[in-house]
Amino acid sequence: MKLRYAIVGTGSRAEMFARALTAEHRDTCELVALADPNPVRLAVHNARLPAPVPTYAAADFTEMLAKERVDVAVVTTVDRVHDEYIVAALEAGCDVLTEKPMTVDAPRSKRILDAVRRTGRSVKVTFNYRYNPLHEAVKRVVASGEIGEVGSVHFEWLLDVRHGADYFRRWHRDKADSGGLLVHKSGHHFDLVNWWLDDLPAEVYASGRLFFYGGGGARHGYARDYERAHGAAAAADDPFAIALDGDPTLKALYLDAEAADGYQRDRNVFGPGITIEDDLAVLVRYGRGATMTYHLTAYAPWEGYRVMFNGSRGRLELEVVESDHVAPAAASTVKGFGTPAEQGYRSLRVHPFWAPPRDLAVTGYERKGHGGADGRMLADLLDPHAPADPLGRTADAEAGARALLVGLAANESIATGRPIATHTLDAGLAEDHGTANA
Ligand SMILES: NC(=O)c1ccc[n+]([C@@H]2O[C@H](COP(=O)([O-])OP(=O)(O)OC[C@H]3O[C@@H](n4cnc5c(N)ncnc54)[C@H](O)[C@@H]3O)[C@@H](O)[C@H]2O)c1
Known part of the structure; x- marks a missing residue:
């Protein structure tokens, strides 16, 4: 049935x-x-x-x-x-x-x-990033012990001025709605690290600010005087404005739907009222002692990420360029709606001690649907006859809560200026995740 x-x-x-x-x-x-x-x-x-x-x-x-x-x-x-x-x-x-x-x-x-x-x-x-074939390969390498015990992770994620800007036009710009980018976006990345290391964050220190969007626009010379792009002459040639009526789906879902709830999807990214940050630095100590330095930039010229694992037997490096620049014609469009990404590039490389580096060939990666992850995730979650999941990609509510720990603690750290022990958050987790050794 x-x-x-x-x-x-x-x-x-x-x-x-x-x-x-x-x-x-x-x-x-x-x-x-x-x-x-x-x-x-x-x-x-x-x-x-x-x-x-x-x-x-x-x-x-x-x-x-x-x-x-x-x-x-x-x-x-x-x-x-x-x-x-x-x-x-x-x-x-x-x-x-x-x-x-x-x-x-x-x-x-x-x-x-x-x-x-x-x-x-x-x-x-639905943590689709776990199902990206590159991320599955990272899980396999770390779990295999090839790079030994992981001492630290260095993780940088770049959102370009097309995709990154979009968070500052929509409901995401209000921290009350989205938790800020460390919850809304980086939660994917923190979930991956929890899963890759099979460990939990114990202590978090963070610093972040709204540097580029919001009031930063006037300082850096990008600000234009309009509230929302639709109907605003000042937005006509603004590379940070989107044209809702330029895409039939955007028009139908948002512009034509405004009368029902007043929601505007094309706010000025340099306008007032933004309560999230666009430049975020986070330092995490995990329960078994590994550390992570993490940075999220939401105003980069290209989109992609680098993750480096320093291990007791070697180092694993993942580099992904999803789009190497934002073409002028794509600047005013929305990622996922029509205009494709620019050139990309992927590299997954193991550097053993005393041996040349080894590139890992990964099959199944696609330049759509989050690296092909969306379709693979749906097959796992919707097909009752899906094959077994030896990598443990399916995330339950406890995993959902664990993925929040770094972002929530980081938000508190930004607000207070202090490092935050994640066990003080009271996110409802069953296990004691905060008292492990340093
Ligand atoms: N995993 C991914 O790759 C990925 C990608 C995009 C979005 N998402 C997630 O999907 C969710 C939706 O994002 P989206 O991009 O579709 O946003 P959206 O703005 O297009 O859609 C949000 C919908 O929520 C509705 N809504 C608003 N208030 C509501 C309420 N009180 N009760 C019920 N519905 C309400 C809105 O009317 C709207 O239809 C978010 O949680 C987002 O994080 C995940």
């Missing part, structure tokens, strides 16, 4: 799940309902399905679960309300697939973990 799925939060990300449930995985899954506070976005998604399904106001989510006999709720709302739908679905006897971050603060995380324990139902967090 097919499992019955419903999606809450019908923005951009919902599309991937809706397609998987009604196309690639339709033999084992059935999409039975959609919910969102915005009726226009609901209608756009419903019109794209092979056959329309019942739609519900988000306020009627619990009623929808019962009426449509939902087995699994897929949560793709703004981050701030993930917990509301996760807990309501668990209480209604459903399982949950939720987008990352699982939630945006420690009390909400505890609420979710308490509900999982109380109800015995399952929450899976």
